[in-house]
Each structure stands twice: as structure tokens, then as C-alpha cells.
Amino acid sequence: MFTHCPGCLNKENNTPFVVREMIFGTREEFRYERCSKCGSCYLIDNINNFSKFYPSGYHTDFREEPFLKRWLWKQIYYVNFFKK
Numbered sequence: 423m424f425t426h427c428p429g430c431l432n433k434e435n436n437t438p439f440v441v442r443e444m445i446f447g448t449r450e451e452f453r454y455e456r457c458s459k460c461g462s463c464y465l466i467d468n469i470n471n472f473s474k475f476y477p478s479g480y481h482t483d484f485r486e487e488p489f490l491k492r493w494l495w496k497q498i499y500y501v502n503f504f505k506k
Contacts, residue, residue, distance in 0.1 A: 427455075427457035427459065427460060427462055427464065428462070428464055429457065429460050429462040429464075430457060430459050430460040430462070432457050432458065432459035432460065434458065434459075435458040436455045436456065436457050436458050437455060437456045437458065438453060438454070438455050438466070439453075439454055439455070439456065440452070440453055440454070441454055443475065446475070446477075448475075452465060452467055452469075453465070453466045453467045454466060
């Protein structure tokens, strides 16, 4: 469990919120926070086993993706989470 933003280490005025899992229908609640300084959202619950949230064939191994597609995803991630 984080006590600060993992991106910029800010501890002040971060906004907590709850999100329910809706893709697989478990409706399990997860606690997140949004950083007041950089805008990043991060999971604050400690989850030991993420495999129960994904089907057996699910993967996001970027090593199997072509270089350009990998590069584009990294750019999208950077702009959405670190440039606010």
C-alpha cells in the first residue's frame, strides 16, 4: 500500500476514490488515489495475486509487439500520466 504518489512522491492533498471491477463482473472494489501534484492515479490496496483478475489467455507482454507499437504505447502512457 502506497502512502505517497509513486511517480513524484507527493504525500499532500491526494484524493482517494473507489473503483469497481466491471469487465469480468466481480464488482470487487479497489481503492485508488489521484496525486494532487502530478495527476497520477495509483492503486493503494495491496493485491498479492493479480492473476485472479485476468483470464488465462490474457497477456500484455510488449516484447512480442513490433517496435513502433511498443514505442507508441509508451508515449501515450507518458503523456497521460506524467505530463499533467
